Amino acid sequence: MQQRHLGRTGLRVSRLGLGTMTWGRDVDEHDAADQLKVFMDAGGTLVDTADVYADGGAEYLLSRLIDDLVPRSELVIATKAGSVPDRDRRFDGSRGHLxxxxxxxxxxxxxxxxxxxxxxxxxxxxxxxxxxxxxxLAVSSGRARYVGVSNYCGWQLAKASTWQRSVPGRVPLAGTQMEYSLLQRGIEREVLPAALDAGIGLLASSPLGRGVLTAKYRHGTPPDSRGASPTFGAFVHPYLDERGRRIVDAVATAADGLATTPLQVALAWIRDREGVTAPVLGARTATQLQAALQVESLTLPTEIRNALDDISAPVHVYPDQNWTALY
Structure with missing residues (x-):
């Protein structure tokens, strides 16, 4: 698997990442081990987790596999902090809590x-x-090698990046993690331009549109899918609308023409977008992950990429377009 630098830093990561949001909850230790082995065998290095995934269970499960299955030095471990299970406060970015x-x-x-x-x-x-x-403090103490943010809108990311670069000794942001797919291109309005301008690498979460871009919902909701789950049903539902159906149909048509799968077409599109360092893949089984990793052999033809760009294009008007001609 190809390696890419995360933004303008020396940190190199695999251009596909492995997500662990369901580890310790829907994915047990045996299945997690199978996923990690498949991922490493394909040349993957970047494993993304968070302290709130399974209330810390995902991190603990990953620790059970380090050294036993793979040397720590061969992994690029990314984790997050700041989300809290507080009814009155969803996020805590205080120095003490972090x-x-x-x-x-x-x-x-x-x-x-x-x-x-x-x-x-x-x-x-x-x-x-x-x-x-x-x-x-995390970097200066050696507890973190590089740092970044997640789910920051455009002005927040630009302000944070500027603050970190304004005084020598502060640590520049290496990456930002945001949802990005053919079904969710909202970050192209402000976040992605800010990241590109600041040299911040993008890790794309939910690159398969929360599973919808695999085309498994084209003819209904499979009973064993996330869309049928009481936990994730509301997470999937927003993309099962008329616009989503048009985009999924276009992806499926492209896949038929390329003799591949909708999953690989959607993943190749996001992997090769400007500014994207790595899509972060989530899978329930090693078999699902293996199918996604086969995208390494696929590069979309320009005409197909352009067609997918057009059908999924978000509505960006003022002030993104040049309105000087109106005055």
Whole structure:
């Protein structure tokens, strides 16, 4: 598998990442081991997790596989902190909470550092400079090698990046993790331009449109799918609309013409978008993951890429377009 630099840093990661959101909950240790082995055998290195996945269970499960199945040095481990199970406060970006969460993550992971530590989401109740100071401390103490953010909108990302680069000694942001797929291109309005301008690499979560771009929902909701799950049904439902159907039909048509699968067409499209360092894949089984990893042999022809661009194009008008001609 090809390796890419995360933004303008020296950190190299595989251009496909392995997500662990369902590990420790829907994916047990045996299945997780199978997934990790398939991923590593394909040349993958980037494994993404978070302290809230299965209430820390995903990190702990990953620790059970490190060294036993794969040397720690061969993995690029990314984790997140900042989401909290508080009815009155969804995110806590305070320095105290973040650093405590990092220490707890390291204990669960059984390692003394993570390669990439990310703030899970913007906290409007904490000054941004306090949140970012926690990132500086994580790197200066050796607990994190690189840092980033997740789910920051365009102005938040631009402000955070500018703050980190404004004074020598602060740690520049290496990456941002955002949902991005043919069904969700909202980040192209402001987040992606901000990331490109600042040299921040993008990790694309839900690159298969929460599973909808595999085309398995074209003729109904399979009973064993996320869409039928009480946990994830509401997560999938927004993409099962008329616009989603048109995009999935176009992906399926392209797949037929290329003698491949809709999954691989959708994944190849997002993998090769400007600014994307790596899509982060989530799978229930090693077989599903293996099918996704086969995308390494696929590059979309320009005409198909352009057709998918057109049918999935978001509505971006003012101020994205040049309106000077109106005055």
């Amino acid at each position: 650093l405590r969460a990092l220490d707890a993550s390291l204990a669960r992971l059984g390692t003394d550092y993570v390669d990439l530590w990310q703030v899970h989401a913007f906290d409007p109740d904490t000054p941004m400079e306090e949140t970012l100071h926690a990132l500086d």
